[in-house]
Amino acid sequence: MRCWGAWCVAVALLAIAGCGYRVAGQADTIPDEVRTIAIPPFVNQTTEFKIEQFLAEAVTREFQTRTRFRVVNGENGADATLRATVLTFFAQPANYDPNTNRASTINTWTQLHVTLSESGSGRVLYQNPNLQHRERYEVAADPRAYIEERQAALSRSSEAMARELVSAVLEGF
Numbered sequence: 001m002r003c004w005g006a007w008c009v010a011v012a013l014l015a016i017a018g019c020g021y022r023v024a025g026q027a028d029t030i031p032d033e034v035r036t037i038a039i040p041p042f043v044n045q046t047t048e049f050k051i052e053q054f055l056a057e058a059v060t061r062e063f064q065t066r067t068r069f070r071v072v073n074g075e076n077g078a079d080a081t082l083r084a085t086v087l088t089f090f091a092q093p094a095n096y097d098p099n100t101n102r103a104s105t106i107n108t109w110t111q112l113h114v115t116l117s118e119s120g121s122g123r124v125l126y127q128n129p130n131l132q133h134r135e136r137y138e139v140a141a142d143p144r145a146y147i148e149e150r151q152a153a154l155s156r157s158s159e160a161m162a163r164e165l166v167s168a169v170l171e172g173f
Helices: 002-017 051-066 143-171
Strands: 036-038 070-072 080-096 103-118 124-138
Touching: 051 070, 051 080, 051 103, 051 143, 080 143, 103 143, 124 143
Parallel strands: 036 070, 036 080
Antiparallel strands: 080 103, 103 124
């Protein structure tokens, strides 16, 4: 009877171990031979000044700090190249201050077209023509502080989008 119970426990443990479940965010669908990634400047098709620079810098930092890949400057020395186009950026007031009639909360929406392809073969490793990120930020009552807050909000939004982009690339979503 004890042997039968031990056998059942062993089978159950093997079934659980082999079920395919794993901690989210741990997958890496990029081939092992890809070790270096080039991230050329992003293309900006919006009217938002420097949004492509904020995003490219944040994505580069995210790849350097969170992945096994080394980011290189030139495409010639890279195993893969990540290209992105900023398709849309909207900033829309969500709430208004009743005393000043100025926006007190702004919603932003950013949309990218992203492609990661092998440098030698051109094979697409990841592509998403509609990667989106939404962000909300508060605006101070002082109108002179608005520009600084907008730049800080663009930076925060870019960092959050970079995290989403790198996770999507690694996990193939």
